[in-house]
Amino acid sequence: MTFELPFLELLGGAVGVLLTLLVFSYLLGDHFLVRLIFYGYVGLMAGYAVLLSFNSVIYPLLFQPLLRDPVGGAIQIAVPLVLSGLLLFKVSTRFSILGNLSLAFLVGVGLAALIGGAIQGTLVPQISAVISPFDLAQASLAAQDRISVIVQGFLILFGTVVTLSYFHYGARPRASGPPRRLEWIETLGWMGQFFIAIALGLIFAGLLKAGFVALVERARTLLDFVNLIQQGF
Amino acid sequence: MKRSFLHSPFSTFVTLVTGLIVLLGYFIDFEMLRELRFRFLQWGVILAAVALMLGVFNLLRVHWSRLRESPAKAVYSFMFFVGFVLSLSVGGLLGIQNSLNRALVDYVIVPIEASLFVVILVTLIYALTRLLQNRLSVFNFVFLATIILSLLSSIPLLGIEIPFLHGRDSLLSLAFRVLGTAGVRGLLLGVALGSVITGIRVLFGLDRPYGE
Secondary structure, three states: OOOOOOHHHHHHHHHHHHHHHHHHHHHHOOOHHHHHHHHHHHHHHHHHHHHHHHHHHHHHHHHHHHHHOHHHHHHHHHHHHHHHHHHHHHHOOOOHHHHHHHHHHHHHHHHHHHHHHHHHHHHHHHHHHHHHHHOHHHHHOOHHHHHHHHHHHHHHHHHHHHHHHHOOOOOEOOOOOOOEOOHHHHHHHHHHHHHHHHHHHHHHHHHHHHHHHHHHHHHHHHHHHHHHHHHHO | OOOOOOOHHHHHHHHHHHHHHHHHHHHOOOHHHHHHHHHHHHHHHHHHHHHHHHHHHHHHHHHHHHHHHOHHHHHHHHHHHHHHHHHHHHHHHOOOOOHHHHHHHHHHHHHHHHHHHHHHHHHHHHHHHHHHHOOOOHHHHHHHHHHHHHHHHHOOEOOEOOOOOOOOOOHHHHHHHHHHHHHHHHHHHHHHHHHHHHHHHHHOOOOOOOOO
């Protein structure tokens, strides 16, 4: 019996196939071996998360300035170092309060990034995209295309407005019965559900397609391994 | 009860000041604000990395105590430590680009993740069948019809292309592009508006997720 293939490839393939089959077996029910795999996987990911945060953030931003220029670097990293040190107190139940300052700073910066990102990254581009079909600068388009773009633009604008209306929760108190939304908002929201159903349906279908791709990839890996064994022995 | 200066009002003040400086740095073109925004964001990234490490440390602590105190679950926690030490030693000592590390990714991580995705696929299909078992509302019907038509339109069945279903310029594709874009755009705008409002509420101390 001779192995013409690299040992690592064969061993790796066997491990990959075994893991695939064990994870698939989860569909038949939870069991000891699959739980072992999940715990091991979480451990692996936790290790990689530590490595990634150290190599990509902590070493270049905290240690490298210090190694490059000990005096200037110490001044540069003083504040984040103190804040990081205070954050470590969060581990202790007794001194955890000392970490509040760092956490408050982190929340402030995170929220500002969230708000700024939502405005610059979503609100402005999406509103611009809703408006753009009605942009007169597009007058260079052929008349037929222009009409088609404007009709599509109207449909998208209508859909966007009715979808947003569905999430309008401002209800008014009524003399009889529980508070209700205004009648016209209720109607718009009802129509919005059609657009939401289509959007969610498309997202769901996209997930299903990605799942099928993963299934085909796994099936192919299993077949490749069988072929590898046949060639190897 | 005696309150420490690190309690609520001070923390809220720090959140408000840092948040406003970073936020103003986004929208006002002023050199000092831009510089402060850059510095604060950099410090925020460092703190987030330290917080992540703390989270992992906490996870290790929990598993360590389970390893010592709960014999029934010790084997799972042991497996957790095996995975943790393996990724740290292979990725940390040998380097991310090392062939052993790549083998770990290719032969362990990718198979588990891809297989889990297949498990999700089966779960999604099961959820769809449950939807069919219940009474179909008009919106459920639209949702299901969208999924079926979208799946049918993605691949020509037996190599036959139907003009209405297949191709980028088909009527179905155009309908999905327009109606789907409208729905997704509405959802995105809703999420963004919700994020901005929630962000402002926390920034001004109306909600305090970072402790009293």
